[in-house]
Amino acid sequence: MIVGVRGVSVWGPGLAGWTQAQSRLRGQVEWTPDVVPPPPASSLAPNERRRSGPVTRLAHAVAEEACAVAGTDGSALSVVFTSANGDGGVIDSILKVLSQPGGEVSPTQFHNSVHNACAGYWTIGHNSIASATALSCYDWSFGLGLLKAAAEAVVEKHPVLFVAYDQPIPGPIGRVRITESAFACALLLDPDLGQPALAHMHLHYDPMGHDVPDLPEHEGLRALALGNPAARSLPLLACLARRQAGSVTVDCRSGQLRVDVSPC
């Protein structure tokens, strides 16, 4: 499968948007893990913004920037959101209520507990009736999500806004399922290779692949990649930031996805 990358974004420790992050991903500026909160979800009306949580803010920040890089507003785009943990804060809070006799589940929390809440808020904010898919594939959420998003783009012959995000789970589950920090990235994929793009990506999926997956060389970025399923994207993002041809291997379950990147 070949798709063009028309837009890209990243948000995480020391990576506050694509404009700022590129020089750090290229290694020209030393990466430091300074945490900058993502901007509020600009597309949402104030009441929806209040109801949605920090996970939505994180995912929408990268989705908006990838659209801005591509010069599109996103309202007609099909979206594929992928996240291992979803909104762990909402789940934790509902589980606490359920463990108390007579505890009342909040209706807003309950509708925010669905895994596709972030994607739903995106379509609400953009008044979009395009399709939205919410995936969850544990530590392989990025690789398998990209495999699904690219397949959709190629088969449906339409651009797909692909967003990967995860943030730490509070409460006792977060002590078992450890996610170190909040991280998100977005890629606007287009199967029409005639469109202006930052790069073309040739994707090769091998269900039997068992090479050592790529991880960042920088120690801090490597820890970031291993500590958040969405940050498994860092080697690919670094390759895109370098604007040089390269090849990146991402782990899936089963097998692996190799992404050959050629800058445009």
Added chain:
Amino acid sequence: MRPLVISAGTAVSALGRGVAATRNAMQQRRGGLVPCDFSGVTEGYMGRLAGVEDHKLPDHLHRFECRNNRLADMALNTDGFRQAVAQARAYYGAARIAVIMGTSTSGILSSEQAYARRDVEQGTMPPDFEQQYTQDLFSLPSYVAAALSLEGPCLTVSNACASSSHAFLDAWHWIEAGVCDAAIVGGADSLCGMTLRGFGALGLVDAQPTRPGDARRHGISIGEAAGVALVERAGVRPLSRCGEGYRASLLGCGASSDGHHMSAPDPQGRGAIAAMRQALARSGLAATEIDYINLHGTGSVANDVMEDKAVYSVFGDSVACSSTKGWTGHTLGASGSLEAMICGICIQESLVPGGLNIEQIDPGFRSRIMAHNTAKPVRFVMSNAFGFGGNNCSLVFGAAE
């Protein structure tokens, strides 16, 4: 789209295990709902699968032990599904068969039970809690792949109540793109405190057994189910009859969003209309060629009125439609996979089921809601699913050959 074939499929629900139990219940108009008595919730009715408590997973997969994976395992061991998959695995190879499952809550019941035993002071879960293998959404396809010895790519799609309908669309994407040759497509959602009390908090649970399409309907009855289907390209593998499962063709699929509200449908139904039109266009069929529409039909006041309006605007009043959730309850993320089997049964048995529990069809409805079973040839069926987050999916099924 190039049609896909469902060479084997089955489901388990409050109606029992597999095609025969479901078909008999539909023909005899015998519903599966009982007064709710689960996780301390005693309001409304529920659709509960018998035998879950006594069902055990294979020893080597004991880490996956949870109610949701038990449901999935019961489906895998119904109607000869496992044997049918073994034949496909021998033909394509284990690595060429994907597993794509829809679920909204996976094994969250295990977390609810573990929270009750957590160390509140230390803020820790009990040491035997297996997050990855139970609560985590990826637990379900991981279990199914392990239980069927498959080594292709796995995917969890969690689009609320449209999850396992959407899984068929995701399978089409992967098969058509050459990522895999075949896919296990399905879904499982099991009774748990989160959904029973969450829907209760939204005021969406009917005190009586759910009555989709009725003038006095007042909400849903929550059910549990698991459904699985072996989906592959038509005409590639010589198919021999294997097991008692249903067979069908997937002729069209469409997906859309409402872009309206997190938990209330768009009253104009523009997303639902878009999904139905896309599925119809991809099937190459005219609206008049659809013989039956299996509605999402949750029995909530807002869903049913929206869906009636959307169906009428695409099909007018000529196509028979009904919801089968009066039999099974709303099985949430599993409903698409369960209702795929119901569509398969309607085609195989020449049956248009009329909705259960209807005293008077909502007089404001303009589509052709059926309240009684009708025997007539059924060639093409549409199945609708709409979920929280404004997620819509429509599928068109036909006979297997």
